[in-house]
Amino acid sequence: MVSLSTSLPLSGRLQFMIASVLVVLMVTTRDYHFSSVYSLPGASWAIFFLAGVYLRTTWPLLGFLALSWWVDFAAYAWGGASGYCLTPAYGFLLPAYASLWLAGRWYAGQYRFTWQTLIPLTSCAIVGLTLCELFSSGGFYFFSGRFDDTAWVEFIARSFTYFPMYIQSFAIYAGIAMTLHIIFVLISRRFNTEKHAAGQI
Secondary structure, eight states: OOOOBTTBOOOHHHHHHHHHHHHHHHHHSSSSHHHHHHTOOOOHHHHHHHHHHHOOSSHHHHHHHHHHHHHHHHHHHTSOOOOTTOSGGGGGHHHHHHHHHHHHHHHHHHOOSSGGGHHHHHHHHHHHHHHHHHHHHHHHHHHSSOOSSOOHHHHHHHHHHHHHHHHHHHHHHHHHHHHHHHHHHHHHHHHHHHHHHHHHO
16 A cells, blocks of 8 residues: 655645545545435545544544544535434444554554565454454444444454455555555656656766
8 A cells, every 4th residue: 555654755745635636535435416416435444544544643543533534524414315324332433444554554664665565464454454344333333323232242243244245445545555656656766767867967
């Protein structure tokens, strides 16, 4: 996937561009309106992970948390979306998304542009996704008040049904980010090599 490291420092301008793309993804794929019209899978989980990987401060985490809340509220208040998920358990989305952001942030420190980077990347993604699922789906199942009788056995069964869909959406956007990252690095390296060679002539 992508990341900041000493081998690939990201300028403030590039980070701003990445943040802008993630904002557009958040607005257009937040499980309502555009996403339902164009069949776009939800990108929220991948957005928080990628924000942790690419963006250097904690402000983007707070910003995307606020944006996700605003999009949900706007969809409910003005877009006719169902309020089924707007329960006291909604607060569990904070630690859920923070888990993905922290997983991405940790991976950023492990990143190297080699195939071996897939090991920490996969580990971080698995941990982040699992924690996010436990906080978001677990929080909703046990604390939303939508279920009369709750049990861990039923929650695990429900997770086997729905969790793979979230993993699939995450993998789609992560795969796109990885591809763009590889292309960017290769082009940058070639440009720097040609620039260096031209300077020696």
